[in-house]
Amino acid sequence: MSIRRLAGGVVAALLVSAAAVAGLTAAPAGAAVTAGCGQAPTLTSGTRTISSGGQNRTYILRVPDNYDRNQPYKLIFAFHWLNGTAGNVSGAGYYGLQGLSNNSAILVAPQGIDNGWANSGNRDLTLVDNLTALIENGLCVDTTQVFALGWSYGGSMSYAVACARPAVFRAVAVISGANLSGCSPGNQPVAYLGIHGTHDSVLNIAQGRSIRDTFVRNNGCTAQSPPEPARGSLTHIVTTYAGCRSGYPVAWAAFDGDHTPEPVDGSTSTSGARTWVGGEIWKFFTQLPGPTTPPTTPPTTTPPPTGACTAVYRITGQWQGGFQAEVTVTAGAAPLSGWRVGWTFANGQTITQIWGGRNTAGGSTQTVANESWNGTLAASASTTFGFLGTSTGTNSVPATTCTSA
Numbered sequence: 001m002s003i004r005r006l007a008g009g010v011v012a013a014l015l016v017s018a019a020a021v022a023g024l025t026a027a028p029a030g031a032a033v034t035a036g037c038g039q040a041p042t043l044t045s046g047t048r049t050i051s052s053g054g055q056n057r058t059y060i061l062r063v064p065d066n067y068d069r070n071q072p073y074k075l076i077f078a079f080h081w082l083n084g085t086a087g088n089v090s091g092a093g094y095y096g097l098q099g100l101s102n103n104s105a106i107l108v109a110p111q112g113i114d115n116g117w118a119n120s121g122n123r124d125l126t127l128v129d130n131l132t133a134l135i136e137n138g139l140c141v142d143t144t145q146v147f148a149l150g151w152s153y154g155g156s157m158s159y160a161v162a163c164a165r166p167a168v169f170r171a172v173a174v175i176s177g178a179n180l181s182g183c184s185p186g187n188q189p190v191a192y193l194g195i196h197g198t199h200d201s202v203l204n205i206a207q208g209r210s211i212r213d214t215f216v217r218n219n220g221c222t223a224q225s226p227p228e229p230a231r232g233s234l235t236h237i238v239t240t241y242a243g244c245r246s247g248y249p250v251a252w253a254a255f256d257g258d259h260t261p262e263p264v265d266g267s268t269s270t271s272g273a274r275t276w277v278g279g280e281i282w283k284f285f286t287q288l289p290g291p292t293t294p295p296t297t298p299p300t301t302t303p304p305p306t307g308a309c310t311a312v313y314r315i316t317g318q319w320q321g322g323f324q325a326e327v328t329v330t331a332g333a334a335p336l337s338g339w340r341v342g343w344t345f346a347n348g349q350t351i352t353q354i355w356g357g358r359n360t361a362g363g364s365t366q367t368v369a370n371e372s373w374n375g376t377l378a379a380s381a382s383t384t385f386g387f388l389g390t391s392t393g394t395n396s397v398p399a400t401t402c403t404s405a
Contacts, residue, residue: 096278
């Protein structure tokens, strides 16, 4: 099914809503397989609901055929356009990646509020965080191979998660996007593919160039003005930037066309089966290895307990004034129906945003309890929560405690 045919009304509606832009918060890069590996899957393909930010949000999940619990899979988020739906994305094969991935990737299409991605109050970023945690705990995911893509407003949301969650997303592909869903802090490297029409009448190509250049700078690439096809040529030109940090390429695909997710060389018509876009995205994603640097600090583990659970705290990325951390909670010899993790920051750190847990702070002392969906653990089973924080220099890894709740 063609994405183009499903996108009726996007042009006028996007022009109206482009002013409704919200800000985001930060992040950086970690690795490894998830708690869902080796476990019986707790998620299956279909339309599902998740509680996120106090709202019930829907999404469509596509689990590979003949799913193998011991095989770490890519995880790909595919965001719909304005006035599109998760069903449109799913029905069109997740921008062509369902077929191209050949059952090597878990695919998820979230549904935006009001069929868009304004990300007001970080609500859409929170949804992405919650879905990532849910899928990684229920299925086997290679956390070094998490990607996002989308067209138009969906491309803008892909750009937003690259800015805010560089520790989570290995690469993004932005088709005809702009800065509509926010970009904060937007100062860490992420592999980036931008695709844009030279005479886009909805989101001018200058907006696509501008957001591309965020990651030209972040990835240390040599600035340039890539060649773009002439009007009437009905071709596309792909340029890979030189000088980028190893493992963090930036590519730019400009095509002679308007606001469409499915340009076709040599034709003004579009066809999902003939467009080159999905192939370029899949090639860009699959060229990428895992993280090029190890975690910045080693994990600290609570000694193996006689009690209910253990907690492993690790810093997955740091930047000036901030950091991202992840805590893995593992049940002991008996199942858990709830857990609580505690620690004390020694260097004045604070938590600014958390996902996968509910935090109560008392000065430097932090207590994180499970969410409703990740509190029940079988014996020896694990789950994770993560957070963003501030630091003023020293950022030591604290000792943790873990108790049943």
